[in-house]
Structure formats: C-alpha cells, structure tokens
C-alpha cells in the first residue's frame with residue numbers, strides 16, 4: 001500500500017507556570033492509503049496534541065510531517081489552506097464543530113462552501129444544489145432530509161455526531177482524524193457510530209487515524225495500532241497481534257483492564 005502520511009521525529013513541549021510538559025516526544029509514524037491506524041493511550045498521553053500537530057492547528061517544536069511525500073510544515077497561506085482539505089477531523093464533542101445557531105444542514109455545508117471548487121465524485125449528481133448536497137450527506141450518515149432544518153440541540157448525541165461525521169467526510173478527505181468520536185455517547189450508540197465510520201471508510205477509501213483511550217474500540221476499527229504513554233510511542237503492532245505475549249507491558253495493562 002502507498003504511504004499517505006509520514007511523520008518523523010515530532011516533538012511538542014508546553015511550558016505553563018514554570019512546569020514543562022513534554023506532550024509529544026520523538027513520535028514517528030506512517031499511515032498508508034486506506035489504512036486505519038489506531039492510537040491508544042490514557043488521558044494526558046499526548047494523543048490530542050499529536051492530532052493538533054497533524055491538523056496544523058499548532059506547529060511542532062521540531063520534526064517533519066509529509067503528505068504524499070510533500071512537507072506540510074513548509075506550507076503557508078493558501079497552499080496550507082488547500083492542503084487542509086485533505087485532513088478533516090471528527091471530535092469527541094460534536095458541538096465543537098456545529099454552530100448552535102445554525103440549522104444542521106448549513107453546518108454540514110460549511111466545508112464545501114469554503115472549497116467551492118471541490119467536487120467529490122460521490123456528490124457529483126447533487127453538488128450544483130446546496131440543499132440536495134446536504135440531504136445526500138445526511139442520508140450517507142443514516143439521517144434523513146427531515147433532520148435538515150433542526151438545530152443541534154434538537155438532535156440526540158448520536159445524531160449530532162452523525163452530523164459532525166457528515167461534515168468530516170464532505171470534502172472526501174484523504175485522512176479523517178477521529179479523536180475519541182464515541183467517548184461522549186451512550187454505549188448502545190457507540191457501536192452504531194463505529195460501524196458507520198467503518199462503512200464510510202471503505203466506501204470513500206479514506207485513511208483514518210482513530211484516537212481513543214478505549215482499546216476495544218481501537219481494536220475493532222484499526223489495521224495497525226500505536227500505543228502512547230507520556231508523549232512517547234511505547235508499542236506498535238498489527239491489530240491482530242494485540243494479545244501477543246510480545247506486547248509492551250503497558251499495552252498488556254490496557255488490555256487486561258477491559259478483560
């Protein structure tokens with residue numbers, strides 16, 4: 001498989017009131033086209049910081065991030081903006097990406113409105129009409145046209161996360177970063193959202209970085225898994241190797257905590 005994203009020796013340190021936090025230390029990884037890479041680790045291990053670095057929300061102290069062999073960190077202005085369409089994100093809290101004062105169809109259309117030249121093949125038959133495009137995206141995530149005019153507070157948590165996923169896939173990104181996408185949801189809804197993400201991944205041939213502290217969800221979703229602890233990657237393996245006795249002691253602890 002062809003490599004999509006290559007990350008080399010990434011570091012990020014925060015300094016807050018005299019304390020130094022080494023949030024990401026010497027992290028290298030790669031994600032191939034169509035691959036789901038799982039990233040697991042307990043709270044504070046640096047998962048979201050790594051996601052923010054990959055999304056170019058903040059810069060690393062040092063290291064390199066390449067998309068299809070091209071350095072992302074060297075990009076500025078419109079070149080960076082253009083590259084960003086290939087990286088989309090679904091956050092733990094769907095409210096983070098939904099404007100509470102807009103009906104959900106308008107939130108869904110925001111990324112496509114920002115990139116009017118982008119015409120994903122799966123939207124080819126509706127892209128000329130904003131409302132039809134929104135309906136198609138809603139249907140792709142298991143909602144209906146009737147949900148269009150609702151405001152976020154008129155939807156359940158699972159429905160809101162579906163809307164956030166519709167936004168996330170709308171530009172047909174090469175990489176969708178899912179940062180704890182099911183952690184805020186009821187257990188009964190979590191499995192449905194994981195299945196939806198899996199179906200969309202194969203339908204649209206996206207790569208995923210699937211971040212969670214829940215090793216069971218990561219195992220279900222991922223081809224390969226990396227484990228972070230205190231900013232460092234301490235283990236990496238093919239997902240079917242999760243029970244191997246060769247696993248790092250910390251991975252074994254995470255696994256036995258859910259047995």
Ligand SMILES: Nc1ncnc2c1ncn2[C@@H]1O[C@H](COP(=O)(O)OP(=O)(O)OP(=O)(O)O)[C@@H](O)[C@H]1O
Pocket residue numbers: 014015016021022023041042043044045046047048049050213
């Ligand atoms: N903007 C910031 N300023 C200062 N410290 C930060 C900042 N962002 C993160 N940190 C610190 O960096 C470390 C890693 O945090 P991060 O949020 O990346 O971990 P995480 O694994 O995503 O945790 P969680 O699962 O709880 O979201 C933590 O010690 C955190 O307090």
